[in-house]
Amino acid sequence: MKAAVYYGLDDIRYEEVPRPRVGQGEVLIRMKSCGLCGTDISKMVEKTVTPPAVLGHEVAGDVEEVGGGVEKFRPGDRVFVAHHIPCFVCHWCRHGNYSLCPEFRQTNIDPGGFAEYIRVPHINVARAMFRIPDGLSYEEASLIESAACCLRAILKCRMQPADTVVVVGCGPMGLLHLELALLLGASQVIATDLVNYRRMAGEKFGASHSIDPQEQDARGEVMELTSGRGADLAIVAVGSPQAISQAMSLVREGGTVSVFAECPDGSKLTIDPNLIYHEINLIGSYSSTPSEQRIALELIRTGRLKVKELITHRFKLNKLGEAVELAREQGESLKIVITA
Ligand SMILES: [Zn+2]
Numbered sequence: 001m002k003a004a005v006y007y008g009l010d011d012i013r014y015e016e017v018p019r020p021r022v023g024q025g026e027v028l029i030r031m032k033s034c035g036l037c038g039t040d041i042s043k044m045v046e047k048t049v050t051p052p053a054v055l056g057h058e059v060a061g062d063v064e065e066v067g068g069g070v071e072k073f074r075p076g077d078r079v080f081v082a083h084h085i086p087c088f089v090c091h092w093c094r095h096g097n098y099s100l101c102p103e104f105r106q107t108n109i110d111p112g113g114f115a116e117y118i119r120v121p122h123i124n125v126a127r128a129m130f131r132i133p134d135g136l137s138y139e140e141a142s143l144i145e146s147a148a149c150c151l152r153a154i155l156k157c158r159m160q161p162a163d164t165v166v167v168v169g170c171g172p173m174g175l176l177h178l179e180l181a182l183l184l185g186a187s188q189v190i191a192t193d194l195v196n197y198r199r200m201a202g203e204k205f206g207a208s209h210s211i212d213p214q215e216q217d218a219r220g221e222v223m224e225l226t227s228g229r230g231a232d233l234a235i236v237a238v239g240s241p242q243a244i245s246q247a248m249s250l251v252r253e254g255g256t257v258s259v260f261a262e263c264p265d266g267s268k269l270t271i272d273p274n275l276i277y278h279e280i281n282l283i284g285s286y287s288s289t290p291s292e293q294r295i296a297l298e299l300i301r302t303g304r305l306k307v308k309e310l311i312t313h314r315f316k317l318n319k320l321g322e323a324v325e326l327a328r329e330q331g332e333s334l335k336i337v338i339t340a
């Protein structure tokens with residue numbers, strides 16, 4: 001079978017790799033759509049993955065083959081699957097830190113999403129593989145994971161109805177957060193981004209105002225829109241310490257900053273500790289669990305969460321290199337999906 005194999009940032013090869021064989025309780029999926037995620041890009045840029053490797057984890061496809069003992073699925077089923085699964089019983093899981101569970105990072109699909117066929121281990125089949133409802137396309141289903149990560153992050157922030165929310169960084173993850181903030185009852189969402197195209201996308205997805213932090217006084221604007229109080233919640237959906245500092249200046253005392261995106265290795269953040277003393281909460285969130293994936297699937301199925309409009313580019317599996325190049329520009333593109 002073919003896969004798009006990462007050898008280096010500018011060296012992604014479409015080549016022959018062995019087709020995985022399914023064992024007891026496992027399923028082989030034929031990939032139909034796999035989203036290109038910011039974390040795929042940062043793994044390549046930060047070299048946290050050892051080449052050769054097949055990346056990609058936002059997978060939707062058809063069941064091609066099932067191993068012994070699999071009763072829930074049969075060949076031809078349209079499915080979404082998550083790549084990491086927590087054990088739900090360890091010390092981390094008992095504290096709600098499911099994505100920090102040691103088993104979470106050990107579980108994975110084989111060889112990765114950017115391949116023609118993908119072996120799904122039995123634990124993923126049992127806990128995090130869902131049938132795609134009729135009426136939902138493969139590419140919409142491949143956004144379940146992204147949506148679930150944003151849902152987990154925003155729920156951790158305990159926002160209240162009628163809150164003012166600022167979204168810092170209007171790439172696909174920022175826009176999903178924007179939609180979720182409105183779904184959870186935000187009275188206004190303010191979108192900020194350095195790129196005009198992305199600010200416009202923010203407005204299209206329902207932001208009442210957009211700010212260019214390079215050209216405008218973001219703090220002044222937010223203060224004016226909140227009667228001088230500051231936002232209740234600022235979500236940082238871009239991996240930049242400066243963006244986090246800015247978000248700290250946009251929220252009110254007692255407000256919350258959600259650190260959603262991973263910053264480059266070695267990043268440092270300088271903050272006034274008195275902001276924390278004055279009850280500004282810094283909340284981190286990484287990845288998602290099957291519960292959020294279930295909810296995300298339901299929000300997408302019912303049209304409450306619009307994901308199709310986020311997809312601006314589609315590339316065939318043999319063009320993954322071009323897709324990565326486009327995503328790295330963080331310019332006039334939103335969600336990029338790789339198709340079979
Ligand atoms: Zn992802």
Ligand SMILES: [Zn+2]
Nearest residue numbers: 087090093101
């Ligand atoms: Zn665990």
